[in-house]
Amino acid sequence: MSDLLTVSHVTKRFGGLDAVSDVSLHVAKGEIVALIGPNGAGKTTLFNMLTGVIQPTSGEITFAGTAVPGKKPATVAKLGIARTFQNIRLFAQLSVRDNLQAAMTHRYVEHFVPIVLRLPSFYRQEQVATEWTDQLLTAFDLTDVADMDAGNLPYGTQRRVEIARAVATAPEMIFLDEPAAGMNPEETAALRTLIQRLQSEFHLTVGLIEHDMTLVMSLAERIYVLDHGKLIGSGTPAEIQQDSAVVAAYLGGGVHA
Template sequence: MSSEPLLQVKDVGIQFGGLKAVSNFNMEIHQGELVGLIGPNGAGKTTSFNLLTGVYSPTEGDIVLNGRRINGLAPFQVTRLGISRTFQNIRLFNELSVLDNVKVAYHSLAKHSVLSSMFRFPSHFSGEKEMEKKAMEFLEIFNLAQYKDEDAKNLAYGKQRRLEIARALAAGPQLLLLDEPAAGMNPQETKDLMELIAFIREKFNLTILLIEHDMNLVMGICERIYVLDHGVLLAEGTPEEIRNNPKVIEAYLGEEVQNEHAKG
């Protein structure tokens, strides 16, 4: 692990009207880490993702990626600098094919120019061929190649989740943000997802930050965990430290334990 963090979040906050959604949020993530961000509903987790990806601009503090301050950059600029994400509610191009969904994301890395595309220069066709080849490689990794010509909307829910992750990876990120990737999945799908996340982390040399409510997944794969509560950082530590933190148990994990007992 390098000494300099890949991502630094320094005293970041955002205010909507009179409401502080996130306040004095600090985080450091180093290259190659797999880090979790947890907390009750409304804790500010997705707002934090929106801040990191340029959807929102912080009203205070700094976000630094690879030593560069990225406050105020547009989402497409943040993506080009190396951050990709998935969403809590799946966002695919439903009317496009599975293959085209990945190609759309990969397009930002294409080497041919707009001019070559307009006039159908040879570089356009070679670029399209390379793009399709790379997109198919992602579909193979995610076991989606057989559905390449299907409309994305026709995929089963779990496969749509996989497609969204594949599309995020096609942009070539250094840091991948996963927003509740196991939402709506059954236990077997969640187990498969855990294995997939571990695999893509290793294969693509990724750094991963994930929001997740499934504590088995979080505790099973994350090396460190940050806990938000009402927009404020409540705790940070290893899974074992978080599991035994009285403040976290009171604010969040106690509720999770009660829910598990209710299910049983």
């Protein structure tokens, strides 16, 4: 598999503190790769740099052959990167359907004249968006709640809507920031199946930050471990569980696949 994402010697400095320090990693197209580490290790800071939310102090980030640093999040999204956040960020007062369609705006270049004059191109784009929305509602088992306000849904369902909304942008890679946070065991099991489907059915590359090590070990093909902003280990789940530095810093010897 060829590398879709390459991170080379990336550092992010806030004042005199290196939140991320000289990190290099790569993700192959079609992989599920996890980023783990203690709270404050720099995981979300790294995700924020990969998605254009913040800019690195130094280093290179390349996605599908294009440099990411210097680009705004909307531009990064157009490259084919989507993400979710630790705290759910849905449009709470909008329906599930409208949340999904709001995420599609960058896919369809709507010019002023076709909109005002209601030219055929406007209706074609509208039809494509409607069909894609219906496909996502079905795929993510959201049809029954499609017209409900997103903010009124159970927590686990909101997480599903958030992931569906990210997929609505038609990305090549999706970053999931602690998707199992706050979930009960039944919801976590459903999430595991959903993430596997992102890879197998939607053909997405997945980057995952997660503290639920049982979930990580059952999903990830490779794992990177951060501690105090530095990369202290990488490898398969089996290799990570045998890495003495990782066990000492984070796993504590109590995690098994």
